[in-house]
Amino acid sequence: MSEINNLKLCDLVDKIKNKKLSSKEITEAFINRSKKSSKLNSYITDNFDNALNSAKEFDEKPDFNKKIPGIPLAVKDLFCTKNLRTTAGSKILENFIPTYESTVTQNIIDHGGIIIGKLNCDEFAMGSSNETSNYGNVQNPISENLVPGGSSGGSSAALAAKLTPATIGTDTGGSIRQPASFTGTVGLKPTYGSCSRYGIVAFASSLDQAGPMTHDVKDCALLLEVMSSFDTKDSTSVEFTRGNYLNDLNENIKGKKIGIPKEYKVDGMPKEIEDLWEKGIKIIKDNGGDVIDISLPNTNYALPTYYIVAPAEASSNLARYDGVKYGFRSKGENLIDMYEKTRSEGFGDEVKRRIMIGTYVLSSGYYDAYYLKAQKVRRLIKNDFDEAYKKVDAILTPSTPSSAFKIGEKLNDPVSMYLNDIFTVPINLAGLPAISIPAGHDNNGFPLGLQIIGKAFDEQNILNIAYSIEKNIGYKNHINDWWIK
Amino acid sequence: MTIDLKTVKHISKLSRISIEEEKAKRLTNDLNSIFKFIEKLNELDTSKTEPLTSVAETTLKLRRDKIESKNIREDILKNSPEKNKDFFVVPKVVE
Numbered sequence: 001m002s003e004i005n006n007l008k009l010c011d012l013v014d015k016i017k018n019k020k021l022s023s024k025e026i027t028e029a030f031i032n033r034s035k036k037s038s039k040l041n042s043y044i045t046d047n048f049d050n051a052l053n054s055a056k057e058f059d060e061k062p063d064f065n066k067k068i069p070g071i072p073l074a075v076k077d078l079f080c081t082k083n084l085r086t087t088a089g090s091k092i093l094e095n096f097i098p099t100y101e102s103t104v105t106q107n108i109i110d111h112g113g114i115i116i117g118k119l120n121c122d123e124f125a126m127g128s129s130n131e132t133s134n135y136g137n138v139q140n141p142i143s144e145n146l147v148p149g150g151s152s153g154g155s156s157a158a159l160a161a162k163l164t165p166a167t168i169g170t171d172t173g174g175s176i177r178q179p180a181s182f183t184g185t186v187g188l189k190p191t192y193g194s195c196s197r198y199g200i201v202a203f204a205s206s207l208d209q210a211g212p213m214t215h216d217v218k219d220c221a222l223l224l225e226v227m228s229s230f231d232t233k234d235s236t237s238v239e240f241t242r243g244n245y246l247n248d249l250n251e252n253i254k255g256k257k258i259g260i261p262k263e264y265k266v267d268g269m270p271k272e273i274e275d276l277w278e279k280g281i282k283i284i285k286d287n288g289g290d291v292i293d294i295s296l297p298n299t300n301y302a303l304p305t306y307y308i309v310a311p312a313e314a315s316s317n318l319a320r321y322d323g324v325k326y327g328f329r330s331k332g333e334n335l336i337d338m339y340e341k342t343r344s345e346g347f348g349d350e351v352k353r354r355i356m357i358g359t360y361v362l363s364s365g366y367y368d369a370y371y372l373k374a375q376k377v378r379r380l381i382k383n384d385f386d387e388a389y390k391k392v393d394a395i396l397t398p399s400t401p402s403s404a405f406k407i408g409e410k411l412n413d414p415v416s417m418y419l420n421d422i423f424t425v426p427i428n429l430a431g432l433p434a435i436s437i438p439a440g441h442d443n444n445g446f447p448l449g450l451q452i453i454g455k456a457f458d459e460q461n462i463l464n465i466a467y468s469i470e471k472n473i474g475y476k477n478h479i480n481d482w483w484i485k
Numbered sequence: 486m487t488i489d490l491k492t493v494k495h496i497s498k499l500s501r502i503s504i505e506e507e508k509a510k511r512l513t514n515d516l517n518s519i520f521k522f523i524e525k526l527n528e529l530d531t532s533k534t535e536p537l538t539s540v541a542e543t544t545l546k547l548r549r550d551k552i553e554s555k556n557i558r559e560d561i562l563k564n565s566p567e568k569n570k571d572f573f574v575v576p577k578v579v580e
Binding site for chain 2: 095096097099100192193206232235236238298300301303304305307308315319322323324325326327328329332333334335336337338339340341343344347352353355356357359360363370372373374375376377378379380382414415418430431456
């Protein structure tokens with residue numbers, strides 16, 4: 001591995017600004033390492049040749065005022081990229097070449113970033129292990145035959161394996177934070193409305209948010225600055241003053257009130273996770289933070305609520321895949337037959353399962369009992385957080401109830417797979433920001449994460465708390481490049 | 486409540502997803518275990534709770550109905566699996 005691959009995003013930006021490294025040198029280093037990573041299967045489509053040309057162009061006419069000048073980045077294949085295939089991990093989009101650019105990837109390009117490829121993910125971001133992708137499962141660089149988490153599993157694997165200095169994911173129920181936790185990396189889901197959803201393949205529109213995935217909290221602050229913007233092309237984009245997240249990063253958390261929700265102490269949670277949580281609490285106290293016990297009484301209802309709301313929105317969003325305007329088409333005897341065959345052959349099992357759940361809960365006679373009921377419980381869950389935030393500034397929890405599991409282990413039991421998102425889903429339902437940072441290892445040496453949840457639009461605060469914990473917890477990722485040997 | 490095979494076939498029709506008999510049976514089991522899990526919500530009394538549709542509870546912004554994209558006909562048709570000049574082609578609908 002080239003020394004360049006070991007550098008973090010902020011270090012690379014410094015090196016390029018100080019002319020110690022060129023964009024071409026950096027881009028080549030990440031492309032070369034990516035080329036040797038086929039065993040990980042983290043890429044669906046590469047953009048290596050175009051990226052190298054862009055790097056050369058940058059070096060000929062560099063603009064060092066940009067936030068990520070000439071920096072190569074691979075991105076989740078859920079973001080539409082102009083003239084670069086975008087599959088969302090699905091067969092139904094296997095030939096889809098967008099004619100437009102998503103706002104978030106456009107922001108990356110405008111700030112000097114260079115897209116080197118599209119990363120694997122669960123089909124339409126529906127999954128927690130990257131096993132529902134039509135393009136095969138992804139290996140976790142931490143250990144062979146271990147899932148990298150999902151749905152942003154290609155992103156977390158590529159980042160942990162240093163195939164890209166940073167990356168972006170999307171998070172509907174935990175799809176950034178859980179894979180970050182499984183790979184020993186940092187992942188942030190911003191407040192709903194912070195990053196534009198324009199050009200992101202839609203899953204559940206009232207929950208979807210894009211966010212940064214990085215090696216450390218500093219890099220996370222920088223990439224969030226790049227991604228977050230008000231956008232008239234997304235009707236739920238919120239117009240607020242975005243912070244200078246990197247510049248204002250501050251490890252001083254003296255006097256900050258941090259809540260510990262008792263409902264997150266779930267039965268059967270491994271002791272290592274409890275210990276880790278205690279370790280986080282101790283660091284906060286040692287740094288002058290005020291730890292306060294709180295209650296989020298409806299936590300147990302978040303997952304059932306999510307598994308009504310998200311499939312309902314998905315069944316409506318995915319109605320557009322009809323084999324007419326774009327994507328895969330199967331032959332049929334008539335129009336309806338063509339629709340049914342196209343969708344049957346084009347979608348994978350998990351996506352079909354969720355479309356059918358969604359169709360059912362929205363269907364005549366069941367709407368009130370399921371969908372409306374779930375929306376009401378969603379209100380109760382949001383109220384829990386509103387109530388808690390009268391007493392505290394942020395909340396600390398584990399990111400996941402377990403470490404990464406083996407490939408295939410939970411594939412035949414959808415409910416056990418869904419339970420993975422128990423600590424992350426409530427945050428999406430309430431639209432809040434949350435960050436997962438690596439904090440320790442379990443007995444197998446697999447990474448575990450802590451999650452810091454903030455008030456709406458209070459990203460700076462959770463970044464600061466994460467920064468303070470990161471500085472004191474001394475986490476290091478153990479990766480031995482097993483996929484190259 | 487339980488979901489039977491007949492219901493699964495009905496949902497598959499509504500979803501415009503054709504499904505083989507074997508898969509429908511397996512899906513019936515999956516959906517039942519998922520709905521058993523979902524029915525936990527019935528423990529809660531929500532008779533006085535307003536539904537929350539979106540956390541961004543602002544009225545959607547209005548904008549002028551102005552055409553901003555020009556000459557994108559080719560772009561729109563570019564990814565179509567079957568087209569004829571300026572049209573998407575679908576199986577014959579009218580006899």
